[in-house]
Amino acid sequence: MSKRFFDPLVEKDAEILRELAENDSNVLSDAEDSSEGEEDAVENQLESSDTEQEISSEDDEEVEEPVVNTILGKDKITRWKLQMPVQNVRTRSHNIVSHSPGVKGAARNARSVLACWSAFFDDDMLNLIISNSNKYISSKKDSYSRERDCKITNLSEIKAFIGLLYMAGFHRNSRLNTADLWAIDNSGIELFRIIMSRNRFHFIMQNVRLDDKETRNERKICGKLAPIRDLFKIFVEKCQQNYSVGEYVKVDEMLPPFRGKSLFRQYIPSKPSKYGIKILALIDSKMFYTANLEIYVGCNLKDLTNLTIVLYLW
Structure with a gap:
């Protein structure tokens, strides 16, 4: 009796188990189909992205990106960098500054305006002017009736003459007539009359020479600066x-x-x-x-x- 009572229940449970197994198999098949579809979609997406990258790379090749930190030259082709490129090389020996810039030599001891001026125009340069000027004055003595009118010059007089030229430039009177500078009606500059006479100033102005006139023609073969070349060379050396x-x-x-x-x-x-x-x-x-x-x-x-x-x- 008990066997007959449990048989229908066992058969019903077996049917339920079979239905559950069938449902699980259907769900697995649907999941497999969906996974295959997703894989196909991913592959299609990857293929499309590859093609897009190829197209974008082709577009990038066609469109040039602007170069950073450069400027375009006048020829519209050359590009100049705004910053010096980094060089992984040692500095050449002739480009190494081994000295400190600034005043050097005897000029370091100059404390006044005259001392600074003398550092560039020393007595050797002035003596060169004096010797050449006196040599030229001596060659013109015969054209003067009085000896005092063609008196030779010296170092102190040449310095005074150069000082008057500086003074005329300081007062902005370089183009003014010398008669106005040496005027005695209080319209001129008293310092000019105290230092030297107007006639003596004109005489030195006419006869001052920076080179030897007798050898000038020979030196002109080497250049047009023959009248001042020697003095100019000394001045550059002083600088x-x-x-x-x-x-x-x-x-x-x-x-x-x-x-x-x-x-x-x-x-x-x-x-x-x-x-x-x-x-x-x-x-x-x-x-x-x-x-x-x-x-x-x-x-x-x-x-x-x-x-x-x-x-x-x-």
Whole structure:
């Protein structure tokens, strides 16, 4: 009896188990189908992304990105970097600054205006002017009736003469008539009358010479600066002896105004003073000190020899 009572229950439980097994198999098959579909979708997405990357890479090749930290040159092709590239090399020995910039030599002891001026125009330079001037004055003695009218000069008188020239420039009277400077009606400058007479000033102005006139023609073969070459060379040497430039130097040009007679006078309309003597100079960019200079006398290779040496050495 008990066996008959439990048989239907066992059969019903078996049917329920079979139905559950069938449902689980259906769910697994659906999950497998969905996973296969997702894998196909992922593969399609990857393929599409690869093609998009290829297209984007092609677009990037066609469109050039702007270069950072550069500027375009005037030719619209060359690009200049705003910063110096890093160089993993040792600094060359000739580019190493082993000295400190500043005043050096005897100029370090200069404490007055006259001492500073004498560091560039010492007595040796002035004696060179005196000897050449006296030699020229002696050759003209026969044209004067009185000996006192052609008296030779000396060191103190040359210094006084140069001082009067500085004084005329200081008062902005360089273009004023000397009769007005030596006027005795209180309209002139008393210092001029005290130092020397107006006639003596004119005599020195007419007869001062910076070189030996007898050998000038021989020296003119080497260049047009023969009348001042010796004195100019000494002055440049003084500029180099009294100051040591730093690591920042440049070659620049200047045009001191000059409207006198000269074969190498230049006309540059863009300059404040359109007429003058063109000078190429090596200048300290920080202290604005002129360490070397050369006067431009035209396209003559003999006259530009010293300038070429300057540019090569510096």
